[in-house]
Amino acid sequence: MKSCRPIIVAFIALVAIAASATELTVFAAASLSDSLRVIAPVYAKATGDTVRFNFGASGTLARQIKEGAPADLFVSADELRVDQLEKAGLLLPGTRQTILANQLVLIVAAENAAPVSSLADLAKVGVKRIAIGEPATVPVGTYTKAHLEKLGLWTQVAGKCVPLENVRAVLAAVESGNADAGFVYRTDALISQKVRVAVMVPLAEGPKITYPVAVVRSTRAPEAAKTFAGFLAGPEAQKIFAKFGFLPPN
Amino acid sequence: MTSADLTGVDGPGQTPPIRIRFRLDRGGFVLDLDLALAGRGVTALFGPSGAGKTTCLRAIAGLERVPGGFLEVNREVWQDDSRGIFRPTHRRALGYVFQEASLFPHLSVRKNLEYGRRRRAVAPPVDFDHLIDLVAVGPLLERRPETLSGGERQRVAIARALLAGPRLLLLDEPLASLDRARKDEILPFLERLHRELEIPVVYVSHAVDEVVRLADHLVLLAEGRVAASGPLTETLARLDLPEEFADEAGLVIEGTVGASDPTYGLVRLDFPGGSVQVVHSAEATGRRLRFQVKARDVSVALEKPRDTSILNLVPARVVAVAEAKGGAHVLVRLDAGGTPLVARITRLSRDRLKLAPGSEVWAQIKAVAVLA
Amino acid sequence: MGEVLQITFFTLGVALLGTLLILPPGIALGWWLARRDWPGKAVVETFVALPLVIPPVATGLILLKLFGRRGPFGYFLERTLGVEIVFTWKAVVLATAVMSFPLLVRTARVAFEEINPRFEEAACTLGAAPWDVFWTITLPLGTRGLLAGCVLAFARALGEFGATVMIAGMIPGQTITLALGIYQEVQLGRDTEALKLLAISVVLAFAAVWLSERLLRGRTK
Numbered sequence: 054m055k056s057c058r059p060i061i062v063a064f065i066a067l068v069a070i071a072a073s074a075t076e077l078t079v080f081a082a083a084s085l086s087d088s089l090r091v092i093a094p095v096y097a098k099a100t101g102d103t104v105r106f107n108f109g110a111s112g113t114l115a116r117q118i119k120e121g122a123p124a125d126l127f128v129s130a131d132e133l134r135v136d137q138l139e140k141a142g143l144l145l146p147g148t149r150q151t152i153l154a155n156q157l158v159l160i161v162a163a164e165n166a167a168p169v170s171s172l173a174d175l176a177k178v179g180v181k182r183i184a185i186g187e188p189a190t191v192p193v194g195t196y197t198k199a200h201l202e203k204l205g206l207w208t209q210v211a212g213k214c215v216p217l218e219n220v221r222a223v224l225a226a227v228e229s230g231n232a233d234a235g236f237v238y239r240t241d242a243l244i245s246q247k248v249r250v251a252v253m254v255p256l257a258e259g260p261k262i263t264y265p266v267a268v269v270r271s272t273r274a275p276e277a278a279k280t281f282a283g284f285l286a287g288p289e290a291q292k293i294f295a296k297f298g299f300l301p302p303n
Numbered sequence: 304m305t306s307a308d309l310t311g312v313d314g315p316g317q318t319p320p321i322r323i324r325f326r327l328d329r330g331g332f333v334l335d336l337d338l339a340l341a342g343r344g345v346t347a348l349f350g351p352s353g354a355g356k357t358t359c360l361r362a363i364a365g366l367e368r369v370p371g372g373f374l375e376v377n378r379e380v381w382q383d384d385s386r387g388i389f390r391p392t393h394r395r396a397l398g399y400v401f402q403e404a405s406l407f408p409h410l411s412v413r414k415n416l417e418y419g420r421r422r423r424a425v426a427p428p429v430d431f432d433h434l435i436d437l438v439a440v441g442p443l444l445e446r447r448p449e450t451l452s453g454g455e456r457q458r459v460a461i462a463r464a465l466l467a468g469p470r471l472l473l474l475d476e477p478l479a480s481l482d483r484a485r486k487d488e489i490l491p492f493l494e495r496l497h498r499e500l501e502i503p504v505v506y507v508s509h510a511v512d513e514v515v516r517l518a519d520h521l522v523l524l525a526e527g528r529v530a531a532s533g534p535l536t537e538t539l540a541r542l543d544l545p546e547e548f549a550d551e552a553g554l555v556i557e558g559t560v561g562a563s564d565p566t567y568g569l570v571r572l573d574f575p576g577g578s579v580q581v582v583h584s585a586e587a588t589g590r591r592l593r594f595q596v597k598a599r600d601v602s603v604a605l606e607k608p609r610d611t612s613i614l615n616l617v618p619a620r621v622v623a624v625a626e627a628k629g630g631a632h633v634l635v636r637l638d639a640g641g642t643p644l645v646a647r648i649t650r651l652s653r654d655r656l657k658l659a660p661g662s663e664v665w666a667q668i669k670a671v672a673v674l675a
Numbered sequence: 676m677g678e679v680l681q682i683t684f685f686t687l688g689v690a691l692l693g694t695l696l697i698l699p700p701g702i703a704l705g706w707w708l709a710r711r712d713w714p715g716k717a718v719v720e721t722f723v724a725l726p727l728v729i730p731p732v733a734t735g736l737i738l739l740k741l742f743g744r745r746g747p748f749g750y751f752l753e754r755t756l757g758v759e760i761v762f763t764w765k766a767v768v769l770a771t772a773v774m775s776f777p778l779l780v781r782t783a784r785v786a787f788e789e790i791n792p793r794f795e796e797a798a799c800t801l802g803a804a805p806w807d808v809f810w811t812i813t814l815p816l817g818t819r820g821l822l823a824g825c826v827l828a829f830a831r832a833l834g835e836f837g838a839t840v841m842i843a844g845m846i847p848g849q850t851i852t853l854a855l856g857i858y859q860e861v862q863l864g865r866d867t868e869a870l871k872l873l874a875i876s877v878v879l880a881f882a883a884v885w886l887s888e889r890l891l892r893g894r895t896k
Contacts, residue, residue, distance in 0.1 A: 114864065182762055187845070187862075215846050216846060216847070229739075229743050229744070229745060230743065230744040232762070366796050366800075392800055393799045393800075393801075393802050393804050393805075393807075393808075397804075398800065399796075401796075405796070407816075409814070416797070418803075419802055422802035422807070423801075467801045587785045
């Protein structure tokens, strides 16, 4: 039994470390999935806290939090959802801060793309299906509809729009060719080789896309959550975000 | 058996209308059949359960695909596996009556009867109304099969098969699922049918009484093989009948009513070679009746017995003597002026009477069963 | 209310169309499985049973890969017939058809197995060719069981979700069925609307299953 001893010691040490470390559950917008997955191990190495994620459309996540899902932190792709939760008293006051910004783009397939060079082309016959986020629950969809309405194009293209559950689903639809074009964030377009950006909605004209983060009131680890939120706003995380194409919160 | 067993064929050199050959070896179950049937008359396939009778019938119908089979009916080759010919069941002009009447439950009796009629171009051998009368199903026409009794259902099934214009009628133990009373109800119909039909019938049964009443030709099947076959009378009179049929050994003779004696309740039946008096209600003179004389009911005397209660004494000559199974008895084949008879006596008696082929004797017939 | 009605009628229409589409192949396959034996029969049985056993979304994913614009069937359909399946009402019909198919085949098979083969043999001996036997004997005798199977398949089609959401998406006015509608209303936090659709779903499903049971029970009289 001599060889067992080091194993037992190591096991006890691990348990001890685990007991003292915190595990955070973060509900985050789907558009953040790649970047946050890179940030989490960096954070773990620095603080010893592990972060678990639940990615989805911010509207869906907000609903889940409303129904009591065990989230410590919420990172949304629009201010609206956080406003709703704040009004419902589900967030820890004073913990809300905006950490990122993004840009709306129109993408098409990288090969055999539909002939789209401007948003007005979407109304043409050659474009049969446009993938968007579900406007009622997915921020990118809300932004898309708002912008198209602003341009007076919404009524013409609404019938061609396929509302999907989150921004990544929109990306997948365009990648697979099942939709001729789709509205995603610039950061999403950047991670995929199978799509290319056809139109970039200029920041000045387009919707203001910002990512607020807030601590959920029912959290069991408010300090750890605040620390992680601070980390996300800090230089190390921001550098990683920038690499993925995110914009600083202007 | 490799050569065809001719049953009821008139004269040598004439191709029998129906030739059947099946050879099947299916994991323990063997069927080895080589038959030739005449163009009319009832051929009974008789044997114990498991002998392969039903399989044989189904093979003739094409419901079972038996490899290595050959079937020719009236010069039409219905199946010849050596040449890759196989006419599917629905194109074989036959009629099939199953053991349990398979009347279509969702159709009325009338629609059932008309089912085959609508599909075969061949004109039926019997007219619709006549057939309805024959099997007496007139009042049942608009009823549903589930409201009929077992006997009624079988009658309808037989009529349905006939109305399809078959060239060959196959009956698979049609009375097996009926009780005694129903059976007795239907047998007369079958006998009438037998007399009126001009197409050959293959009748499968394991009931002796049905066979002796209806069959013209007999094929005895045991363990998938033909144990004996030939005209009914002769086959039953054979001395070397296999064990299963030993009890039935005897004769079926057709006689003509000579006279009736109502006072004593007797009827005299004449046949070539003699006559017998049987207990029977009065019949019209000249009427043909079948009767069965079992070997065990026949005894032999060297001189005409006097003052005996046995009514029927027939002079005969011994043709052959053979040991019966069991060892204590022998079967004596007799010739009574052209009509064969079989007697079963003890070996002791044979030795004492010194019976041998050629001996002139008197046959004493103790019991006669009139069939129909 | 208008939207609720539209969704209800759309659901009924799609379920009906889906059920009608699978009727001929379902009954045919049910008959083959009931009456015939062949090498590889077990493989066919397994394949047919798959949509019943694997998660509906998995079936939906398979359909997406096959009928998507770049999938083998989708590409062919778009090129030669100009027909698009994914993200249209046709995808809803496809999903419901595929998910209901195993149920129909199963009940059809049982219905046929319960018919005594002797009736079919008798019809053969009376001169009926195989097709004739099927139409005049097998089908009439199996009608009750087949009808029960149809109703069951229809009920299943009414409630189909996982595969549908995968290949048809939730496009308002175009691909929203009762099931998808309920999900969407809950997503949007509109519980009352969701409950309305839920109530209709329950009533329809109840009626369908009740009818199916009646038909089945009447059979074994």
